[in-house]
Amino acid sequence: MNRLRYSKAIYDQMIVYAMAMRPKTPQSIYHNAMRLKEIGKLGPNTYEGYMACGQMTYCLTPVLYEQNHGNIRLLLSRMGGGKHVEDHMYLLVDNKYVVDPTWRQFFGGYLRNNRRLVEHLYENNPPIFVGSYMDLQNTISHAIALSGIKCNTEKAWIYGMWNRPQDVSKTMTKFK
Numbered sequence: 612m613n614r615l616r617y618s619k620a621i622y623d624q625m626i627v628y629a630m631a632m633r634p635k636t637p638q639s640i641y642h643n644a645m646r647l648k649e650i651g652k653l654g655p656n657t658y659e660g661y662m663a664c665g666q667m668t669y670c671l672t673p674v675l676y677e678q679n680h681g682n683i684r685l686l687l688s689r690m691g692g693g694k695h696v697e698d699h700m701y702l703l704v705d706n707k708y709v710v711d712p713t714w715r716q717f718f719g720g721y722l723r724n725n726r727r728l729v730e731h732l733y734e735n736n737p738p739i740f741v742g743s744y745m746d747l748q749n750t751i752s753h754a755i756a757l758s759g760i761k762c763n764t765e766k767a768w769i770y771g772m773w774n775r776p777q778d779v780s781k782t783m784t785k786f787k
Contacts, residue, residue, distance in 0.1 A: 621674050622655050622738055625712060628670035629663070641667070643719050646733055658738045660713030667712040668700040671739070680704050686776035690768060699772035700779075709747050709773070714740040717751075717769050721758035728757040747773060 630638060639647060642657040650657050660667045668685060675683055684703045691697050701711040715732050722729055731754055740747060748770075755766055 619655055621671075622658070624674045625667060625671045625739070626658075628673065629666055632666060632670060643715070643722065643733075645719075645722055646729070655738045656733050659715040659719055659732075660738075661716040661719055664698075664700045664711075664713040664716070668702055671702065671710065671712050675702070675704065675710070682706065683780070684778050685780045685782060687779045688772055688774060688776045690771045697768070697772075701773065701776075703776075707743060708741055709744055711740040711747070711773075712738070714747070714750070717772065718754050718758055721760070725757065725759070728754065731757050744773070 626638065626641070629641065630636070638653055641660055641663055642653055643659045643661070646657045646659075647653065672683060672685070682705050684706075685700065686703055687698055687700050689696055689698045699713075701709060701714075704710055715738065718728060718732055722732075736750060740750065742750070751769060751773075755769060760766055760769075
């Protein structure tokens with residue numbers, strides 16, 4: 612499963628599926644604008660998937676099935692209520708590996724003048740998170756510490772994006 616973590620080929624295939632799903636959407640919409648300006652080209656080191664967790668998770672699913680990862684669950688976490696609901700989608704593979712193609716999106720607003728956070732998100736970690744829930748907790752905790760987020764409510768909101776998920780796997784049966 613760890614081969615997914617660092618494979619640019621898997622990232623590339625996910626982007627191909629995303630562009631096929633929304634052909635009139637510029638690819639740059641999936642990338643962090645500040646990071647794109649710094650790097651100068653689209654790629655894994657600029658990708659964050661802001662507001663595209665459902666689409667990117669859906670696009671990553673067939674890539675995992677092609678690699679014979681058969682036990683894939685699509686999970687949806689929701690926070691808030693009424694008109695103020697936030698949600699996040701990600702995958703759980705073999706009931707132990709969290710696979711999240713948009714985990715970086717929660718920190719894009721904290722990058723300005725924060726080289727250590729940029730390095731953590733874009734240079735020291737892959738664009739697609741793969742690991743246990745504990746690995747995710749450690750990665751997110753480190754990013755929160757580097758971001759300077761002090762508000763406990765905001766920290767709880769970020770952590771909540773992976774808490775109490777609902778299994779919505781039935782929506783992706785066509786990939787099996």
